[in-house]
Amino acid sequence: MTTQANLTASEVANLWSAYNDNAATIIKMKYVLAIMEDNEIRPIAEKTQQFAEQNIEQIKQIYENEDHAVPVGFTDADVDLTAPRLFADTFFLVFLQNKFTMNLTSYTMGLTHSTRSDIRDFFTQCIDTSEQIYNETTDLMLSKGIYARSPFIPVPKTVDTIERQNFLTGWLGNRRPLTAIEIDQLFFNIQRNAIGHALLIGFSQVAKAKEVREYMRRGADIAEKHIKVFNSVLTEEDLPSSMIWSSNIEETTVSPFSDKLLMYEVAGTTQAGVGYYGQSLASAQRRDLGSHYMRVLGESLEYGEDGANITIKHAWLEEPPQAVDRRRKI
Incomplete structure (x- = not known):
């Protein structure tokens, strides 16, 4: 056996x-x-x-x-x-x-x-x-007809190698065009923030506790700010952005979910967003993009921590499985 x-x-x-x-x-x-x-x-x-x-x-x-x-x-x-x-x-x-x-x-x-x-x-x-x-x-x-495609770019006809350090330039001087990889990351970060923005506005309307409503409103403002940051990069290169979903929110103030579930949903999307930003940072080869991602990553981490403090305060956060604290056994 x-x-x-x-x-x-x-x-x-x-x-x-x-x-x-x-x-x-x-x-x-x-x-x-x-x-x-x-x-x-x-x-x-x-x-x-x-x-x-x-x-x-x-x-x-x-x-x-x-x-x-x-x-x-x-x-x-x-x-x-x-x-x-x-x-x-x-x-x-x-x-x-x-x-x-x-x-x-x-x-x-x-x-x-x-x-x-x-x-x-x-x-x-x-x-x-x-x-x-x-x-x-x-x-x-x-x-x-509600799927937003990422921007189209010309199909490359030749294969080239990078020969100059100014490929990494971003803060000063002439910036090179965005690579397809960078466009992909910018576009889908806008898309994810657009969904999060609508979700957070809706949740801010219906959450029962004042601090939860304020937390959701703050999150919506952060998502809107991040959309503007990424949009500005695409707009500079005459590239289209993603769709905005805030028009899909009804006027109700009655919550379908407990504040515990609302906070869990936002914590999950924030955690995922941090991971996506980390991936975007790793793939960015222009210095200005790296700077943008470092800033929004820090803001997202701070927002996530503040949310965790609210859930702990209200005993909404289940403790995940942990290793044995052997120091307490001494």
Whole structure:
């Protein structure tokens, strides 16, 4: 008889994150499906909910086999299914596409950081389903005419090498044109901030606690500022920007979700944003771009920390699994 190896710290971490994310998704999709009117978007929302429910059951089974405590996550107490519509159906579609973009990143990390075959199988299934739903959301956005393509540039006909140091110039002197890699990073950072901006404005309307409303408003202002920074670089080169989604917000002040869930959603997008900015910084080869990314990265880290302090204050933040503090045992 073969004995299954204990879970590694990496496996514990990624399963714990996946559990909480899927628990939140189930609650969010209950509300989305309660107010959804678009019959083309509804099947995707239903598939998303079913996917999250299946993931929760699989992780619970792993936890049971390992005698691992099950996170509290989120429950029906975190949603008001009678709340009025907060966003247009098309924004929910855009939100889902962005969610599965982040899912593909987090589940790929879960796969590549896991050792046990059952855990790798779980994350492989998650990647496969996330890829399917991502493609469905993208195809539907294209058919509805709400997918913003990144800018077009001429197709290179020759291959050249960089021969001068001024390729890195950015602060002073004549700046070279943006590379395709830099355009890609700028465009999708604008797109992600545009989604976050709309989300935060909506949340600032409905959050129950004053400090949570103020935190959401501050986040919307930061997202708007970052959009302007990245837009200015593209505009300087006569390149188009992404779409803005704030017109998709309704006027309601009744929250469909608990402040705990609102803060969790913003924490997740902020954490993902920090990761994307780090990737953009690593790929930027013009000094002015590096300076922009360093600044927005610092602002995002500070904003995320302030959010964590709010969730800790209200006992909304579950403590993640930790190593043994052996110093306390001395």
